[in-house]
Amino acid sequence: MNPSGNTSPRTRARRAQILDAAAICFVEQGFHGAGMARIAEQANMSAGHIYHYFENKDAIIEAIVDREADIHTEKMMSFHDIPREELAHELVERADEGVRTNTDPFQSALNLEIIAEAQRNPHIAEKLRANDAETRKAFQNLLSEKLGLSDVEGRVELMFTLFGGLPIRILRNPDLDREGLTRYLRQVIRAILAE
Amino acid sequence: MNPSGNTSPRTRARRAQILDAAAICFVEQGFHGAGMARIAEQANMSAGHIYHYFENKDAIIEAIVDREADIHTEKMMSFHDIPREELAHELVERADEGVRTNTDPFQSALNLEIIAEAQRNPHIAEKLRANDAETRKAFQNLLSEKLGLSDVEGRVELMFTLFGGLPIRILRNPDLDREGLTRYLRQVIRAILAE
DNA sequence: CATTATTTCGAACGTTCGTTCTAACAATTC
């Protein structure tokens, strides 16, 4: 009866189906521009039926943010599996993956939508901040313990600012030369890991 | 009769009054969350009366974007008044002003709101891109002609990415050490202007 | 002071939206 209680495979699949559809609608029309009817159509079910899986529209938004946060955390945690002697090189090497992810039209649009929503939805803001604190600390530990760097707060903040700024950049300049920017970014990352 | 036609001082003052009120409401509740009634209340006038100065709600946000774009352009153009021999030093020096502006709660919130709206409003997106192209070219000229630098596209892109990423950073980490970040940013700017 | 023009208001309208509800349908159990 309680939408959040049931965790059977079927229910989880249906919830994912709704989240996928909602994400598409939110990217196209924004959280408040996309209606439940449109989401239901995209998910191939009736509008009313969605309420069997989510309490309300806000719950859908929160679930999407949770999912994105988990993906982000997982990606960050994957750096911990890299051997210490390869880490610096690998961080530079994976710059283009970071550029690709953060300039992907769908992904960056969803990210910006979440950011905008966080400005007036304290629940979302808290999720974002908790996720940021988690990934930030993890990355700081990586730099300090595996690379023996000091002053890791500033270094991490700088890297997060750079990659976080990419979605805005690609929106304001769609013709942006990603390859060129990646090359520059690699140099900056090298500098951040070296100085 | 036509809202956009009249340009008397009184009309311009009223329009500005509405834009100020709308900006506050949009920051607090978002473009689609803030109602005309709320905007009217903030502007100390009736909801219906706003339609004597703006054709509709979309025209208000377009006007706000135009105003912000003009401010941004003006700020960028102010660099052209700096003598060539002081320019490099001044660009580094003004980093903290850039950090302050881009981490100001109201200003960065409004910026992010505009960014989010641009994702699904082609008019807004076009304004943002035109403004970006204008300021980007101006800054590129500054670096190439006054400082004799090559490869200015990449350098400018990198700087714009950094400062553009600040509003997101401050949202995800409100406790961010701005002074520390400014110090790091200065180093990066020095590197960008030197390499 | 009379009149014309302009500014202002707030009630009213038509839509749209999130949400609820009822009843039909499908699946499972005994």
Add this chain to the structure above:
DNA sequence: GAATTGTTAGAACGAACGTTCGAAATAATG
């Protein structure tokens, strides 16, 4: 195959929204 449980659809509701409109208030003009 009857009963029960879970699943689906779509009509219906109240609230909120952007917008319009006619009249009241104010200012300007003669």
